Amino acid sequence: MAKTPTYQSGLEKFNRTSNGINALFTLIFILMAIACVVPVIVVLSISLTDESYIRETGYSILPTALSADAYAYIAKQGTMILRALGVSLLVTVVGTVLGVLLTTTMGYVISRPGYKLKNFLTWVVFIPMVFNGGLVSSYFINTNFLGLKNSVWALILPLAVSSFNVIICKTFFRSTIPDGLTESAEIDGASQFRTFFSIILPISLPVLATIGLFLCFGYWNDWFQSMLYIDNQNLYSLQALLNSLMSNADALARNSISMGISFAELVATMPKESARMAVAILIVLPVACAYPFFQRYFITGLTIGAVKG
Amino acid sequence: MSTKLERSKSRKRIHWRKQDSELTLLALPTLIWYILFSFLPMFGMVIAFKNFKISGNFISNVLNSSWVGFKNFEFLFKSNDAWIILRNTIGYNIIFIILGIVLPVMFAIMISLLHSRKASKVYQTMMFLPYFLSWVVVSAVGWAFFSFDKGILNQFLASLGHDAVNWYMEPQYWPYILIFLNIWKSIGYGMIIYLATITGIDSTYYEAAVIDGASIWQQTRFITLPMLKLVIVMMFILSVGRIFYTDFGLFYQVTRDSNSLYNVATTVDVLVYKQLKTATVGMASAAAFVQSMLGCITILSANWIVKKIDSDSAMI
Numbered sequence: 001m002a003k004t005p006t007y008q009s010g011l012e013k014f015n016r017t018s019n020g021i022n023a024l025f026t027l028i029f030i031l032m033a034i035a036c037v038v039p040v041i042v043v044l045s046i047s048l049t050d051e052s053y054i055r056e057t058g059y060s061i062l063p064t065a066l067s068a069d070a071y072a073y074i075a076k077q078g079t080m081i082l083r084a085l086g087v088s089l090l091v092t093v094v095g096t097v098l099g100v101l102l103t104t105t106m107g108y109v110i111s112r113p114g115y116k117l118k119n120f121l122t123w124v125v126f127i128p129m130v131f132n133g134g135l136v137s138s139y140f141i142n143t144n145f146l147g148l149k150n151s152v153w154a155l156i157l158p159l160a161v162s163s164f165n166v167i168i169c170k171t172f173f174r175s176t177i178p179d180g181l182t183e184s185a186e187i188d189g190a191s192q193f194r195t196f197f198s199i200i201l202p203i204s205l206p207v208l209a210t211i212g213l214f215l216c217f218g219y220w221n222d223w224f225q226s227m228l229y230i231d232n233q234n235l236y237s238l239q240a241l242l243n244s245l246m247s248n249a250d251a252l253a254r255n256s257i258s259m260g261i262s263f264a265e266l267v268a269t270m271p272k273e274s275a276r277m278a279v280a281i282l283i284v285l286p287v288a289c290a291y292p293f294f295q296r297y298f299i300t301g302l303t304i305g306a307v308k309g
Numbered sequence: 310m311s312t313k314l315e316r317s318k319s320r321k322r323i324h325w326r327k328q329d330s331e332l333t334l335l336a337l338p339t340l341i342w343y344i345l346f347s348f349l350p351m352f353g354m355v356i357a358f359k360n361f362k363i364s365g366n367f368i369s370n371v372l373n374s375s376w377v378g379f380k381n382f383e384f385l386f387k388s389n390d391a392w393i394i395l396r397n398t399i400g401y402n403i404i405f406i407i408l409g410i411v412l413p414v415m416f417a418i419m420i421s422l423l424h425s426r427k428a429s430k431v432y433q434t435m436m437f438l439p440y441f442l443s444w445v446v447v448s449a450v451g452w453a454f455f456s457f458d459k460g461i462l463n464q465f466l467a468s469l470g471h472d473a474v475n476w477y478m479e480p481q482y483w484p485y486i487l488i489f490l491n492i493w494k495s496i497g498y499g500m501i502i503y504l505a506t507i508t509g510i511d512s513t514y515y516e517a518a519v520i521d522g523a524s525i526w527q528q529t530r531f532i533t534l535p536m537l538k539l540v541i542v543m544m545f546i547l548s549v550g551r552i553f554y555t556d557f558g559l560f561y562q563v564t565r566d567s568n569s570l571y572n573v574a575t576t577v578d579v580l581v582y583k584q585l586k587t588a589t590v591g592m593a594s595a596a597a598f599v600q601s602m603l604g605c606i607t608i609l610s611a612n613w614i615v616k617k618i619d620s621d622s623a624m625i
Contacts, residue, residue, distance in 0.1 A: 015515065015519050015525070016424060017422050017424075017525055021422075022422075022423060022424050025419050025420075025422065025423055026423060026425075026428065028419070029416075029419075029420060029423070029429075029432040029436075030432070032416075032432070032436055032496075033431070033432045033435035034435075035493070036435050036436045036437075036438050036439050036493065036497065037435050037438060039439070039442065039446075039447070039450040040438070040442075042450060042453050042454075043446070043449065043450060043453070046453060054459060057464070058456075058458065058459030058460065058463075059453045059454075059456070059459050059460065059461050059464075060461065060464070061461060101338075102338055102339045102342055103339070105335045105336060105338065105339055106336050106339035106340075108335070109332045109333075109335055110336075115328075115329060115332050116325060116326075116329045117329070117332075117333060117336075121336055121340065124340065124343050124348075125343070127347075127348075128343070128347040128348075130550070130604075130605050130608050130609060131351065131601060131604075131605040132347065132350065132351070132601050132604075133347070133350025133352075133353055133354050133597075133601065134350065134354060134581070134594070134597030134598060134600060134601045135578070135581050135582065135593075135597050136356070136357075136581060136585055136590065136593045136594040136596075136597045137350040137351075137353035137356060137594065137597065138350040138353070140353060140356065140361075140367055141345075141346075141349050141350050141353050141367065142346075144367030144370070145349070145367040145368065146345065157342070157346065158346055160342060161339060161342050161343070161346070166339075186328065191328075191331055192331035192332050192335060193334075193335065196335060217441060221441070221442075221443035222443070223443055223444070223445045223558075223562075224557065224558070239443055239445050242445050242446070243445045243562075246445070246448060246449055246452065246565070247565075277449065280446050280449045280450075283443065283445075283446055284442065284446055287441045287442070291437070291438070291441050292434050295433075295434060298437075298501075299501055299505055302501060302505065303502070303505045303506075
């Protein structure tokens with residue numbers, strides 16, 4: 001018995017790829033890893049570069065003429081940016097909480113074996129996975145029928161539930177929660193609500209984290225809903241703001257508090273190029289800092305999803 | 310005796326317990342969500358067969374607008390661009406499906422063979438990053454590289470003594486750029502899915518193989534790849550089912566909707582969005598209708614074919 005581990009580790013060592021191949025693979029992965037991180041570095045360095053330098057020589061991968069003007073400008077004039085940040089945060093928080101609730105309740109319900117409407121609801125969840133009404137019809141339902149045009153709910157509601165997430169939840173509840181647990185709660189006289197909220201949810205943290213993270217990053221990164229439904233600049237999220245800055249760098253100035261100076265003056269003095277990238281940094285930095293810590297939850301989610309439900 | 314049994318059976322079937330009501334109540338909000346945001350749009354698709362006017366109330370609009378049969382579809386398929394758009398949509402998707410399976414599988418196997426576990430974790434994390442960037446941000450990054458007067462690529466070309474290229478006006482480069490960006494954004498995600506499966510493979514298979522004298526290549530060929538088959542097939546069905554859908558952000562945002570790139574970057578999604586925005590609702594809804602119908606047919610037939618070949622690998 002004691003021999004097995006040493007044998008195993010010995011075998012592993014013996015079975016390794018040769019050092020040459022290892023070095024080659026390592027080199028390939030280092031290059032690819034750099035290629036994947038470069039964009040964030042570029043955006044950061046442009047946001048930190050002096051505006052006149054950009055005007056003369058263009059963008060560069062590494063910051064050359066350092067300046068924090070863009071951030072100072074944002075801090076000083078950025079009512080629009082602050083509002084966009086607020087919208088983004090609000091949509092992300094409310095959307096994630098609502099989405100998690102809607103997803104887990106449905107997932108739980110269709111995971112209960114004895115439930116009478118189980119098959120019906122499973123079809124309700126399944127059909128949209130293969131067939132959907134398409135963009136045009138959804139657009140008209142959402143704007144004309146539900147009245148979501150220029151409403152913050154247009155950014156939240158359409159993204160709240162995805163059948164894929166419901167299936168992940170259902171698979172999780174089905175495979176990890178023993179039937180005896182719900183049965184005993186039932187015998188003790190607990191209602192299904194009580195069972196779900198005070199027994200099932202607390203022991204389902206892994207799947208809550210997974211779904212919550214998917215939703216959270218989805219809401220934070222969404223720009224398409226804004227593009228479709230939001231015309232009112234006051235309801236722009238950070239993504240929508242960056243989107244409009246990409247087509248028109250002056251957009252910021254139009255909404256800034258001009259402190260005694262004219263619009264033309266404001267446009268002339270604002271650091272357009274670097275301000276644009278500074279907004280991008282406001283979007284990217286939280287994501288880039290947060291996701292490595294949550295990566296394992298994503299992997300859990302991806303692999304739960306990959307198992308047939 | 311038998312009637313009694315039958316009666317008790319049928320009573321058991323229709324017996325609705327208290328907890329059924331409670332569970333239904335628990336599912337009700339999500340059910341309402343599904344009705345409003347998934348099933349209503351399905352019925353809303355009738356506007357593809359109508360001469361739809363945008364004014365006032367949606368339901369009265371749908372009821373009052375006149376039936377035009379397949380006229381919208383006729384316009385769609387008679388337009389000169391129908392062929393270009395179909396070619397772009399399916400062509401890019403075929404390339405994305407092939408590369409999107411071959412490359413992540415290859416790199417997942419390669420990264421699993423690295424000696425250092427720690428280094429492999431670091432590479433994985435770094436390669437997962439583009440997956441979390443929104444297309445708006447990617448489009449900003451693209452602008453930093455491809456912009457005519459300030460772009461990094463043109464500065465690089467200048468330093469080599471070449472002329473600057475006006476990237477957003479030159480369609481010949483964009484198929485490569487779009488394919489590169491798609492792979493770049495999704496490779497970390499694909500790699501992690503396959504890697505999770507590889508690390509889950511029972512190590513005794515490999516031990517037995519080593520004792521039989523199998524080389525690393527043989528182990529990959531006869532153990533790793535067969536074990537990955539299920540996941541590969543599943544990813545394949547999922548992506549084939551979406552063959553008439555494209556990533557709108559990639560084709561619209563990253564190209565900055567440049568008119569010169571129309572022939573290489575317009576896909577069904579871009580067409581639908583543009584027509585929706587220019588209020589050519591008839592054609593847009595016809596295009597969206599065709600898209601969902603074909604999407605549904607492809608996902609079901611891909612699953613059916615896989616089921617015929619290997620019933621365990623099918624999804625549905």
